[in-house]
Amino acid sequence: MANPVNRYALVINGDNHHETRGVHLQRVEESIEALQREGGFEISVASVQAPAGAVESFAPATERGLERLIAGLERKIDENDVLVVYVTGHGDKDNGGRECVGLADRQCLPLKSISERLQSLRYGQRIVVMDQCLGGGTLSLFANDRTHIVTASSKDAT
Numbered sequence: 001m002a003n004p005v006n007r008y009a010l011v012i013n014g015d016n017h018h019e020t021r022g023v024h025l026q027r028v029e030e031s032i033e034a035l036q037r038e039g040g041f042e043i044s045v046a047s048v049q050a051p052a053g054a055v056e057s058f059a060p061a062t063e064r065g066l067e068r069l070i071a072g073l074e075r076k077i078d079e080n081d082v083l084v085v086y087v088t089g090h091g092d093k094d095n096g097g098r099e100c101v102g103l104a105d106r107q108c109l110p111l112k113s114i115s116e117r118l119q120s121l122r123y124g125q126r127i128v129v130m131d132q133c134l135g136g137g138t139l140s141l142f143a144n145d146r147t148h149i150v151t152a153s154s155k156d157a158t
Contacts, residue, residue, distance in 0.1 A: 015089035091132030
């Protein structure tokens with residue numbers, strides 16, 4: 001008998017910029033509410049501030065915090081499960097010209113690094129939502145036959 005399908009979500013927001021911080025914190029709350037309305041999601045959040053809504057796991061939006069959340073998912077998720085990854089925050093390019101997402105400690109973590117780390121997770125279906133500047137340039141990083149990708153910007157949009 002096959003394992004039951006479980007649903008997991010990873011919400012990432014590293015925007016700590018004074019001008020846009022509130023917008024992205026609100027998007028984190030809205031995504032949590034939407035996932036909870038849908039029901040059945042175990043939600044992990046990496047953000048600059050703990051969410052008001054209840055979630056299973058929270059970590060600061062640092063490389064170490066994100067690593068901790070992904071390691072926790074690694075222990076639970078299997079090839080029957082659904083994984084939703086929602087990235088909001090400040091999209092930018094690092095010194096090497098790679099698309100990255102700003103983290104709370106002012107690092108700019110390349111989206112390629114996030115993609116590579118997420119590849120270690122087993123899942124049946126994955127939905128990746130990129131809601132930050134330059135998110136459209138990362139489609140190939142996350143694309144495979146088990147992943148659906150939604151982006152709120154084009155390759156060069158800021």
